[in-house]
Amino acid sequence: MDSWKLAVRRYQDILPDADIPRFNFPREKLLAWLRNDACPAVEEYSQRLRFQEYANWPLIALNPGADTPERQLIDSLEQGILKCAKTLSQLRKEELVGKNLEDQNPSRDYVSEETVEITAGGTTSLKRIIGKSNDLEIVLSQVEYLSQISDLPLVNSSDYFGPVQEFSKDVDGKKSNVVDL
Known part of the structure; x- marks a missing residue:
């Protein structure tokens, strides 16, 4: 039997029911299972060539510069978002459009x-108090930010290892209230 199948079976033996009262929760058994069954199964699985190929696929196929259909879709989407933001930014400056946006999106208490x-x-x-x-002001500031940049990296290889949330910088290099998209 594969080690991962054994690990799954042992886990199901430890926690056959999801509705376990807190005082009966088998913490020590789960820690032992994690140490003795789950970690070795993951270690074994990670050595498989097929697993490594699948795990590396996003880094190979989605990163900027990759000559793949998936990356071409991402590039197209990035440019489409930026063009849309530029158009929306210009439209909102039209007096009638700006007034209608404000009328349809009043401030809320x-x-x-x-x-x-x-x-x-x-x-x-x-x-x-x-x-x-x-909310309209927040959305419009995001649209304005997007309308002024030329590069919108939707795929970041750092996200593959752990998400990074930070403030974006506006065109002048100042921190913006827009979180990296």
């Missing part, structure tokens, strides 16, 4: 802070 008293008789709001959220 939200509770930004609240103090609540909780008693046996119930809850009472003692203080509530209402803020305004302008």
